[in-house]
Amino acid sequence: DIQMTQSPSSLSASVGDRVTITCRASQSISNYLNWYQQKPGKAPQLLIYAASSLQSGVPSRFSGSGSGTDFTLTISSLQPEDFATYYCQQSYTTSYTFGQGTKVEIK
Amino acid sequence: QVQLVQSGAEVKKPGASVKVSCKASGYRFTSYVMHWVRQAPGQRLEWMGWINAGTGNTKYSQKFQGRVTITRDTSASTAYMELSSLRSEDTAVYHCARDLLPSGSYTYGYWGQGTLVTVSS
Numbered sequence: 377d378i379q380m381t382q383s384p385s386s387l388s389a390s391v392g393d394r395v396t397i398t399c400r401a402s403q404s405i406s407n408y409l410n411w412y413q414q415k416p417g418k419a420p421q422l423l424i425y426a427a428s429s430l431q432s433g434v435p436s437r438f439s440g441s442g443s444g445t446d447f448t449l450t451i452s453s454l455q456p457e458d459f460a461t462y463y464c465q466q467s468y469t470t471s472y473t474f475g476q477g478t479k480v481e482i483k
Numbered sequence: 484q485v486q487l488v489q490s491g492a493e494v495k496k497p498g499a500s501v502k503v504s505c506k507a508s509g510y511r512f513t514s515y516v517m518h519w520v521r522q523a524p525g526q527r528l529e530w531m532g533w534i535n536a537g538t539g540n541t542k543y544s545q546k547f548q549g550r551v552t553i554t555r556d557t558s559a560s561t562a563y564m565e566l567s568s569l570r571s572e573d574t575a576v577y578h579c580a581r582d583l584l585p586s587g588s589y590t591y592g593y594w595g596q597g598t599l600v601t602v603s604s
Binding site for chain 2: 408410412418419420421422425426431463465467470471472473474475476477
């Protein structure tokens with residue numbers, strides 16, 4: 377299976393900050409990389425698919441970039457509702473593995 | 484709008500089986516693949532398998548092969564995931580998730596609310 381590694385595992389940030397989360401795949405996955413947001417007690421929500429495409433209804437402050445093995449999720453100006461855990465997921469090949477998650481907390 | 488509503492929480496003994504349902508609405512059920520993803524406490528999200536709701540074809544993660552069965556009832560727009568030979572490590576929240584695209588992209592565009600399955604003697 378392809379291993380997905382996120383960094384950092386957690387971060388503290390303030391409202392208005394620019395936040396960057398990194399995801400690295402153990403082998404090349406082209407642009408088959410998705411990002412999800414999960415709030416406590418809720419199901420994950422798709423934010424970005426195919427590395428850089430914004431899912432319908434997701435605010436434009438979220439963006440994604442990268443290809444091959446290295447990917448980035450950026451929140452341009454952190455809002456109170458963005459405090460959550462973020463996961464990357466590769467959709468290149470079975471078993472469509474996820475990263476371990478990055479928890480974004482209030483500073 | 485797309486909605487996936489799952490059945491309620493379950494408590495099972497080791498060795499038993501559990502069957503979780505996922506009722507879909509707001510789209511043509513048979514046009515999309517439905518995935519099952521689980522999240523055990525402190526563990527990362529984990530894909531278990533999928534079913535093509537139109538053809539009934541399935542594919543399972545090797546990790547769960549032989550223990551998981553995914554089915555669907557097109558007349559009820561409902562998908563099911565059955566996991567057998569339960570052990571304590573199967574305690575988790577189980578989600579159904581509809582594929583983003585009709586062609587199948589292994590991207591989880593819409594999620595059910597999750598069903599907590601607790602395995603305990």
